Amino acid sequence: MERAVTVSLSLEGFGAEFKSIEQVTNKNFSYLFNQGVMINPTLLLVLTSAPVPQAESGASSEQMVAIFLMEIVLMLFFGRLLGELMQRIGQPAVMGQLIAGVIIGPSVFGLMMPAAYKMIFPDVVAQKKMIDAISQLGILMLLLLTGMETDLRLVSRMRRTAFFTSLSGIIFPFTCGYLLGEFLPDSMLPDPSQRLVTSLFLATALSISSVKIVAMVIMEVGFLRRNVGQIILASAILDDTIGWIIIAIIGGIASGGSVNLKVVGFAFLGTIAFLAVSFTLGRRVVAYVIRWTNDNLIIDMPVITAILILMILMSLITDYIGVHTVLGAFVVGILVGQSPILTKHIEEQLRGLIVAFFAPVFFTVAGREIDLTVLKSFYQIKIALLFILIASFGKVVGCYLGGRVGGLGTKEARALAIGMNARGSTEVIVATIGLSLGVLNRDLFTLIVVMAIATTLVTPPLLRWALSRIPPTGEEKERLEREAAEAKEFVPKLERLLIAVDGSLDGKLASTLAGLFAGSRKIMTTVLELGQGERRQTLIPKDKSGELVKSSVEVGARSQTESGQEDSAETPTLIVNRMSVAELSEGIRSEIQKGYDMLFLGIRHVLTSSRENGEENMGGVGDLIQQFKGASALAIAKGNEKPEATTQALRILVPMTGTDYSRRGAEVAVALAKASKARVTVLHVSPPSDEMDVIRRPNEPLVAGRALVKEVQSLGKREGVSVRALVKVSNTPETAILRQVRRGGHNLIVVGVKVRPGEKLFFGRRIAVLLDRSPCSVLLVNS
Numbered sequence: 002m003e004r005a006v007t008v009s010l011s012l013e014g015f016g017a018e019f020k021s022i023e024q025v026t027n028k029n030f031s032y033l034f035n036q037g038v039m040i041n042p043t044l045l046l047v048l049t050s051a052p053v054p055q056a057e058s059g060a061s062s063e064q065m066v067a068i069f070l071m072e073i074v075l076m077l078f079f080g081r082l083l084g085e086l087m088q089r090i091g092q093p094a095v096m097g098q099l100i101a102g103v104i105i106g107p108s109v110f111g112l113m114m115p116a117a118y119k120m121i122f123p124d125v126v127a128q129k130k131m132i133d134a135i136s137q138l139g140i141l142m143l144l145l146l147t148g149m150e151t152d153l154r155l156v157s158r159m160r161r162t163a164f165f166t167s168l169s170g171i172i173f174p175f176t177c178g179y180l181l182g183e184f185l186p187d188s189m190l191p192d193p194s195q196r197l198v199t200s201l202f203l204a205t206a207l208s209i210s211s212v213k214i215v216a217m218v219i220m221e222v223g224f225l226r227r228n229v230g231q232i233i234l235a236s237a238i239l240d241d242t243i244g245w246i247i248i249a250i251i252g253g254i255a256s257g258g259s260v261n262l263k264v265v266g267f268a269f270l271g272t273i274a275f276l277a278v279s280f281t282l283g284r285r286v287v288a289y290v291i292r293w294t295n296d297n298l299i300i301d302m303p304v305i306t307a308i309l310i311l312m313i314l315m316s317l318i319t320d321y322i323g324v325h326t327v328l329g330a331f332v333v334g335i336l337v338g339q340s341p342i343l344t345k346h347i348e349e350q351l352r353g354l355i356v357a358f359f360a361p362v363f364f365t366v367a368g369r370e371i372d373l374t375v376l377k378s379f380y381q382i383k384i385a386l387l388f389i390l391i392a393s394f395g396k397v398v399g400c401y402l403g404g405r406v407g408g409l410g411t412k413e414a415r416a417l418a419i420g421m422n423a424r425g426s427t428e429v430i431v432a433t434i435g436l437s438l439g440v441l442n443r444d445l446f447t448l449i450v451v452m453a454i455a456t457t458l459v460t461p462p463l464l465r466w467a468l469s470r471i472p473p474t475g476e477e478k479e480r481l482e483r484e485a486a487e488a489k490e491f492v493p494k495l496e497r498l499l500i501a502v503d504g505s506l507d508g509k510l511a512s513t514l515a516g517l518f519a520g521s522r523k524i525m526t527t528v529l530e531l532g533q534g535e536r537r538q539t540l541i542p543k544d545k546s547g548e549l550v551k552s553s554v555e556v557g558a559r560s561q562t563e564s565g566q567e568d569s570a571e572t573p574t575l576i577v578n579r580m581s582v583a584e585l586s587e588g589i590r591s592e593i594q595k596g597y598d599m600l601f602l603g604i605r606h607v608l609t610s611s612r613e614n615g616e617e618n619m620g621g622v623g624d625l626i627q628q629f630k631g632a633s634a635l636a637i638a639k640g641n642e643k644p645e646a647t648t649q650a651l652r653i654l655v656p657m658t659g660t661d662y663s664r665r666g667a668e669v670a671v672a673l674a675k676a677s678k679a680r681v682t683v684l685h686v687s688p689p690s691d692e693m694d695v696i697r698r699p700n701e702p703l704v705a706g707r708a709l710v711k712e713v714q715s716l717g718k719r720e721g722v723s724v725r726a727l728v729k730v731s732n733t734p735e736t737a738i739l740r741q742v743r744r745g746g747h748n749l750i751v752v753g754v755k756v757r758p759g760e761k762l763f764f765g766r767r768i769a770v771l772l773d774r775s776p777c778s779v780l781l782v783n784s
Contacts, residue, residue: 102368
């Protein structure tokens with residue numbers, strides 16, 4: 002079937018027949034708009050991607066595929082190579098990919114070797130659409146990744162400054178860009194009758210900062226976690242989101258220099274409703290889909306497939322309401338980034354494909370659209386400089402004034418204005434959309450991209466200069482030190498916790514401690530309960546252990562709110578499964594494979610059981626602990642106090658050595674103390690001087706011991722936990738620990754251990770003695 006017939010059939014309901022797609026996109030676009038039809042970029046791309054007969058292309062499908070693969074190879078090779086070179090000189094890789102597109106485009110390759118250029122990049126619609134399809138998918142993938150890297154807490158924390166900066170930073174350059182479009186000569190416009198739409202596109206293209214470029218620049222200069230860096234990024238997030246809504250509405254509902262208020266209202270209200278639903282119900286749906294897919298499907302990378310499906314579905318929804326598909330992809334990225342589990346894992350898997358394939362292809366395709374012959378005259382060069390000056394003036398002045406109104410000082414506002422002037426990828430995407438809609442021609446497209454490249458190239462050195470004059474002080478300095486310390490710890494990196502308990506005292510103790518730990522750290526938690534009967538799953542079970550975990554999680558979550566580190570006492574997701582004793586080890590093994598960072602165990606006789614004694618289930622649990630790659634914690638209830646009463650007034654003792662697993666035990670102890678508002682005593686036992694080897698100085702172990710306990714005190718200070726430090730000298734550490742338990746009235750020992758290979762769980766002779774003789778409960782943190 003001919004392409005014209007296909008279009009005619011699809012549009013005959015509107016009372017018109019079109020002989021070519023060009024008539025739809027150019028001559029009759031206003032007709033469809035005036036009929037109330039929502040025309041958006043995706044519809045146009047679908048229509049213009051209609052099949053072309055082989056006679057028109059002059060090449061077989063096999064030849065077209067071969068040419069397509071050759072184009073991909075050139076784009077990947079030159080895009081990645083020049084991206085590498087740009088990064089080596091301190092510029093973002095995207096700049097190199099745009100320059101690569103210029104080199105293999107008509108401006109260089111086409112001018113120097115026209116015959117070879119036409120062979121590799123033939124002027125055939127179907128051939129172009131093959132690359133365009135990859136490029137359009139690349140846009141969605143880039144916005145998905147950008148959304149995952151977006152931290153909405155930055156917007157909340159710096160909302161006043163970010164709001165004024167973003168608002169002022171859009172209004173000023175938008176006004177300048179609109180005036181520029183109104184005064185451009187008719188010869189530079191694709192259609193003088195659509196000057197309004199072209200002016201609006203220019204205004205938007207000149208007013209949006211690129212979140213991706215801004216984030217890359219701030220990251221490269223090492224200011225991503227600085228206050229001013231967070232303000233810049235938060236402002237860019239608002240700026241970018243508002244900009245995409247504006248560009249989507251303009252691209253979807255404006256035509257022929259007029260605006261349909263009905264369509265504008267539908268697009269605007271639809272966008273508001275979409276964002277409201279996405280950030281309320283959508284957050285839970287995305288988190289549930291990620292967890293369910295990860296836990297129930299056994300194929301390779303099911304979560305990635307689920308996320309891509311969500312991205313496309315959300316893009317179709319935004320397409321339907323009349324805004325560009327990129328908004329849907331961006332929102333899905335934000336929701337995935339806020340998922341309580343697998344966030345880093347998902348980002349790593351997606352980033353490789355996007356950075357290595359989609360980004361080079363998209364930006365190289367965009368670079369190929371740049372026609373430098375536009376700058377062949379001095380007049381055109383002046384126009385390009387005018388674009389750069391107007392865009393920079395509007396953005397810098399607007400953001401500087403917004404920063405000052407938002408409460409920033411002169412130096413901070415200056416750095417903010419310079420950082421927000423980085424454009425790059427967003428302007429290229431906007432210009433590509435405008436070009437595909439026909440409201441921008443190749444000349445204006447080139448001028449916008451040249452402006453984007455120029456503003457981005459000058460931003461890193463200027464931003465380094467501005468930021469170097471803003472040293473961290475006060476609260477910011479303390480926060481940076483805290484984040485640097487947490488980067489070396491393992492507790493802040495935990496995303497998912499598994500609790501396996503029975504109805505014993507050990508199980509009750511583990512349930513309560515694990516609940517406190519999960520609540521204080523806001524970690525997604527699954528509870529496996531041992532009992533009689535069939536396996537079942539419920540969100541709030543009636544079983545005692547589940548209730549203990551739930552109540553403890555709520556206590557731990559409240560502790561975070563009261564300490565001022567969280568805005569709300571929202572508890573993390575808690576799921577409870579029940580299984581029979583017969584399926585104990587196999588059930589835990591199956592659950593572990595779903596991806597957990599830490600395992601809490603409270604099972605009677607788990608330490609004393611082995612396969613030699615015929616206790617297959619318990620021995621299997623011991624094997625699991627030895628094979629588990631994450632950290633595990635074993636609760637052993639002792640003493641006269643009930644586990645529930647013990648955790649209401651914790652008095653924690655932490656024996657410390659110089660090992661990494663000992664340090665991890667201290668981290669868990671501090672987290673428990675913070676959740677229960679308890680105190681921690683950290684004890685290091687040093688050997689007597691007469692037992693020192695000849696190489697070491699007599700007081701060296703004492704100095705090292707004091708340094709160890711001081712580190713834990715620093716950890717407690719950061720977390721708001723009181724830590725008492727003790728260094729004792731004894732040739733029997735376990736005896737010194739037990740003596741301190743009695744003197745200090747401690748009711749819980751938290752000790753870092755490392756499991757030794759064997760038929761049953763064994764953590765060394767000293768730990769065995771401690772477990773045998775301890776008058777209070779013990780939590781063994783194995784890693």
